[in-house]
Amino acid sequence: MVELDRKFRHAFQDRLVRWYRRNGREFPWRVNASAYQVAVSEILLQQTQAARVQPVYEAFVNRWPRAQDLYGASLADVKALTDPLGYHIRGFWLKELARHIVEYHDGQVPDDLKTLRGIPGLGPYAAAAVYVFGLRRRAALLDTNVARVLTRTVGLPVEGSIYLDGRRLQVLAEALVPARRHFDYHQGLMDLGATICRARSPRCYCCPLRNIYRVVTGGRPVAVWQENDVALVGQRTVGFRVGSRVAVEAS
Numbered sequence: 451m452v453e454l455d456r457k458f459r460h461a462f463q464d465r466l467v468r469w470y471r472r473n474g475r476e477f478p479w480r481v482n483a484s485a486y487q488v489a490v491s492e493i494l495l496q497q498t499q500a501a502r503v504q505p506v507y508e509a510f511v512n513r514w515p516r517a518q519d520l521y522g523a524s525l526a527d528v529k530a531l532t533d534p535l536g537y538h539i540r541g542f543w544l545k546e547l548a549r550h551i552v553e554y555h556d557g558q559v560p561d562d563l564k565t566l567r568g569i570p571g572l573g574p575y576a577a578a579a580v581y582v583f584g585l586r587r588r589a590a591l592l593d594t595n596v597a598r599v600l601t602r603t604v605g606l607p608v609e610g611s612i613y614l615d616g617r618r619l620q621v622l623a624e625a626l627v628p629a630r631r632h633f634d635y636h637q638g639l640m641d642l643g644a645t646i647c648r649a650r651s652p653r654c655y656c657c658p659l660r661n662i663y664r665v666v667t668g669g670r671p672v673a674v675w676q677e678n679d680v681a682l683v684g685q686r687t688v689g690f691r692v693g694s695r696v697a698v699e700a701s
């Protein structure tokens with residue numbers, strides 16, 4: 451269990467949503483895409499940059515706008531369109547996606563996270579993305595970009611293990627998802643991780659979360675984990691250099 455400072459949580463959610471509405475990247479799968487089309491985009495985006503995926507995605511959903519259309523297509527036709535992106539197994543996963551939706555779910559993307567996770571080719575992250583972006587449901591999304599933003603802004607208790615850190619990150623991600631606006635919140639979190647809070651050279655000087663650190667340094671910690679009746683305070687462990695100065699001081 452994690453207890454988050456209320457003021458911090460609201461500021462974190464609010465700033466992300468507002469930043470995304472002004473600065474979010476425009477992708478066709480973010481605009482009026484059905485749950486099936488979001489699932490297609492998630493499979494196309496695996497191991498591939500969004501800019502390369504975009505034209506293929508548009509051609510794909512033009513040709514096969516519904517799961518039923520893709521179900522009737524040949525694997526060879528699907529691969530002819532998707533193989534130029536590399537990672538050739540994805541053509542097979544796309545066909546499997548359509549087969550599962552049509553044969554087991556009456557042509558509808560299942561509105562249930564556990565069932566979505568069982569669809570071959572989606573995996574835990576893509577299933578959650580379809581749930582959040584395609585079905586507009588509330589769930590926590592956690593990929594490497596999101597994990598980086600969360601650990602840098604909130605921190606994790608020290609002396610963790612990889613297992614503990616993964617579990618704590620999941621708990622933290624769930625505690626931070628707002629009750630409403632979770633579509634924009636998650637898109638913002640992912641865009642921020644991809645474009646501002648980059649792994650090697652974060653652009654802290656233009657980050658909407660930067661001033662939020664005052665909440666951390668001003669006094670009470672923003673996050674406290676309760677484990678085995680012991681309170682463990684979240685700590686940021688690294689400062690980030692931008693040019694010749696430290697942009698964000700370590701806790």
Ligand code: SF4
Pocket residue numbers: 599602603646647648652653654655657658659660690697698
């Ligand atoms: S201030 Fe810097 S380190 Fe913190 S979230 Fe923003 S870009 Fe990442």
